[in-house]
Amino acid sequence: MSWTTRDMPDQHGRTALITGANSGIGLEAARALAARGAHVILACRSEDKAAAAMADIQRKLPDASLEFLPLDLSSQKAVHESAAILRSRHNKLDLLINNAGIMWVQRLLTDDGFESQLATNHFGHFALTGLLLDLLVDVPGSRIVTVSSIAHRGGRICFDDLSLASGYSRQRAYAQSKVANLIFAIELQRRLAAAGAQTISVACHPGVSGTNLVNPGVIEQSPLKIGALVKLIMPLVTQSPKNGALPTLYAATADVTPGGYYGPARLKETMGPPTEAYATRYARDEEIGERFWHMSCALTDLHYPA
Known part of the structure; x- marks a missing residue:
């Protein structure tokens, strides 16, 4: 399969909200959806960065229908x-x-008491989706797309220590947040199907994409002083944000399986055109999905409509 943005159906009359749409994969997804006629809402923390992103899109698409929504998922x-x-x-x-995310940051607790990567990548999107769900459920063809990562394969939910106080590492926290994304997307689909909703939940991952998700400071502080080497080889082993956005756009617009998971087709899902991706048995486990769902509801004080 060699699916590209040229295969996307017309999006006129559709409204799409993308979190973290001011850069990287989110920006490329916004650009592609706007080019197909969608009204795109860029949900970002910084209005200045969102304005710059919208100006960038409109340089080639002057008639693009765009809107800014302030959003701090943390x-x-x-x-x-x-x-x-x-x-x-x-x-x-x-x-x-649900695209926005942070990666490999030092341990920090948010004002809500959540570890910052889990707070931003999962709990923020969990709450946002629940608060907007009634705007989607009765809309024919509507979708909720949640962006996970290859890193989910090493992730586990530390139910007794979500903030990882007893053993924090940047990579472990990120993997937990990304398996949380995938568990959420799959469990949400189970519940949407049971409720007979018109909307579906789908997950995706970008493979290895050269975006600004990793803070440059993290690379500089890498062990054995390999930061310079990492910066040198990254362009050789990553795909562009434009290509990295293809699984997101495929999940959002193509003929997909409800509850499916999509990512790049080549080199162990690191790059290439979108196709079905591998989701671990852990992420698909119904008991884990239900347990984490109820925990997320309790911790966010949010209860989804039936």
């Missing part, structure tokens, strides 16, 4: 405020792409 209060703003502007959504 704060539950901010997520509620952003959802309220969105609801005041729109009465339906066709597409929600």
Whole structure:
């Protein structure tokens, strides 16, 4: 299969919200959806960066229909405020792409008491999706796309120590947040199907893509002073954000399986055109999905509509 953006169906009349759409994969997804006629809402922390991203899109697509939504996924209060703003502007959504994320940062607890990678990558999106779900469930063809990672394969939910106080590492925390994304997407689909909703939940991952997700400081602080080497070889072993966005766009617009997981087809899912991806048995486990769902509801004080 060699699916590209040229294979995307027309998106006129559809409204898409993309978190973290000011750079990288989110920006490329916004660009591609706008080119097909969608009204794209760029949900970002920085209005200046979102404005720059919209200007970048409109340089080649002057008629692109774009909108900024302030969103700080690390704060539950901010997520509620952003959802309220969105609801005041729109009465339906066709597409929600849970794309934003942080990676390999030092241990930090948010104001809500969550480890920051899990707070931003999972709990923020879990709350946002729940707060906007009624704008999607009755919309024909609507989708919720959640971006996970190859790193989910090494992830486990530390149910008794979500903040990893007893053994934190940047990689372990990131893997936990990414398996959380995939568990959420799959469990959400189970619940949508049981409720007879029109919307579906799908997951994807970008392979290894050369975005700004990794803070340059993390590379500089890498062990054995290999930061310079990493920066040198990264362009050789990563694909562009434009190509990295293809699994997201495929999950969002192509003929997919509800609850499916999609990623690059080549070199052990690191790059190439989108296809079905490998989801670990752990991520697909129904008991783990239900347990983590109820824990997420309790910790965010959010209960999804039936």
